[in-house]
Amino acid sequence: MSTIKEVASVAGCSTATVSRALATPEKVSEATRARVARAIAQVGYTPNGAARNLRRRESKTIVALLPDISNPFFSEIINGIEEIAHQAGYQILIGDCERDPGRAEAYFDLLPANQADGVLLLTADVPRALVENARRQARFPLVMACEFFSDIDLPTVTVDNYRAACQAIDYLVSLGHRHIATISGPAANPICLERERGYRDTLTAHGLLDTARTQAGDFGVHSGYAQGLELLTPSRHRPTAIFCHSDEMAIGVLKAARQLGLAVPKDLSIVGFDNIRLSEYCDPELTTISQPRPEIGQKAMKLLLGLIRDEPVERHQVLETRLIVRQSTARPGAV
Amino acid sequence: MSTIKEVASVAGCSTATVSRALATPEKVSEATRARVARAIAQVGYTPNGAARNLRRRESKTIVALLPDISNPFFSEIINGIEEIAHQAGYQILIGDCERDPGRAEAYFDLLPANQADGVLLLTADVPRALVENARRQARFPLVMACEFFSDIDLPTVTVDNYRAACQAIDYLVSLGHRHIATISGPAANPICLERERGYRDTLTAHGLLDTARTQAGDFGVHSGYAQGLELLTPSRHRPTAIFCHSDEMAIGVLKAARQLGLAVPKDLSIVGFDNIRLSEYCDPELTTISQPRPEIGQKAMKLLLGLIRDEPVERHQVLETRLIVRQSTARPGAV
């Protein structure tokens, strides 16, 4: 509540000196610095952020836009983001956009309003006009992580979704599976398209393309369950393995299989994606593809900082995934 | 990037009029309002938030402090908070404090810095000095949700943890269980103490107090697993039912039971807490206590808004829980 003026008068110096004592202590004499420190403690001074932001024309805040806070997949990415952000003195405003696209716009508007210095976009599901508009502005540091736009070249941090899918499918084929289905995320999602491409290319390489079958979900556990029922309901060609684009959906499939009396992995192998914490605690434990989530967050934040500071940056960073084999996969029919 | 001055000059009026056209349109003539609107569109004006915050002495931002973002339990509460907050034109800064208490302090410091107008505390695990200090300040709107301090009277929104526990234990006793153990959250946590009290009182009421046994976890799935193993490893008095203070821990117990060859619910009944989404997708589906999460968030945010606006408020709000019976509970030994 007290201002820099009061500190200055108590310390017996000008406000400029107080300001410098805080921002650039090396420019202030030892003695003055001490007096200022004492005065600050005495009056209980906290610099007014709004005034500082106004004057400095920066907010030390960045916006992280998520498709869905409640998806546990994102929380560890956020942790990575926060770690780097706080080190650099930035705050994070987390925005959830799932409900309506108006939300996203409100968050983007914080940038010209000097309420945010950059945007970290963790979803491609925002009105593209926003993004295109942003790119046109001179100062609008924007980084995408995890997802991306296939036709707009933005700085990105992603994993190699194509290769990850190839790896999963290769593994299933090597176990002897010949009917491998996929439950993907939203059909138009670029990362899902990449994974789908990996899936189909790998099947093709093994001469199995004609058995390909994909259902689109939404990454959520319920859609996994629903699409799982769809795929597994008795038919001529019931798949013996399902590759899911998220662990949550894989857990949904687990329930569908249980309900239909199919044993996992004996009658059905399942591969998930993300390696969320609970994937080790379901029954059977999930074979899945692990993404380096904290690292994605860290790299994305570092990239954004680079853009904000106008430093040269590596605009496209691709991180490694890892196939983690647990108990939800086996040779078809094996005990 | 353009300022109110440019708008004013284009619209041919003073900055005061532009400001009023935006903030209190009814005080500006129809014609001027239109000219201003056109000018704004023409120069692409967005009001500078920092300047506004400085002048208005408010930030339209509130801080929500969580123990752990990655806990799915909180995300729906956040949704409730956001809903109300956005309606009222507020932004939410989500703070994760788990790692170190310094974090919490940094967030609290935003208030005197005019960077936040209030704090929504979703954890009691912050240095109490912060809270006590906050209470002493004149303007420091602070609301607790879910958790609370037993010895500091702050405005709160909670559920009746005592009654919820009673209900769960009553139900287990009514099924015929005589050895009911508990896996609680952190031992010193007030809500856990409440639940523990409900647990013990109910056992006492049924003359079963001597069979009480509690292990402390940390709400996380791994601690449920570890404490589950502890409780279930063969001994003279293996419990036939376990009441867990979170669904995640219940899922951990499920794994422990599986590993020890115990069938749920035949050999062991399990009751969780929170009714997270995945509780319906594990095997067996979890009997649990549902908390009205979005409503907790909404009520807490409304309460905080009331405090910010200096309106009369209901300082302590208690919401209802509901026991949801699914398949993880049964009569002991029943098929």
Next chain:
DNA sequence: CTCCTCATTGTAAACGATTGCATAAAAGGG
């Protein structure tokens, strides 16, 4: 002793909005 440099501090002008007060014009009342 003079001049220059450097370290330290102060002065005052921004930053971009909001708003109390004053003023002018229009409307209403008698």
Next chain:
DNA sequence: CCCTTTTATGCAATCGTTTACAATGAGGAG
């Protein structure tokens, strides 16, 4: 037609910092 009220607008101070620039004094070089 004059006086009062209302409506619409402008003027200018203000919010609390930061920072370019100027000023001061001390110390060193010549």
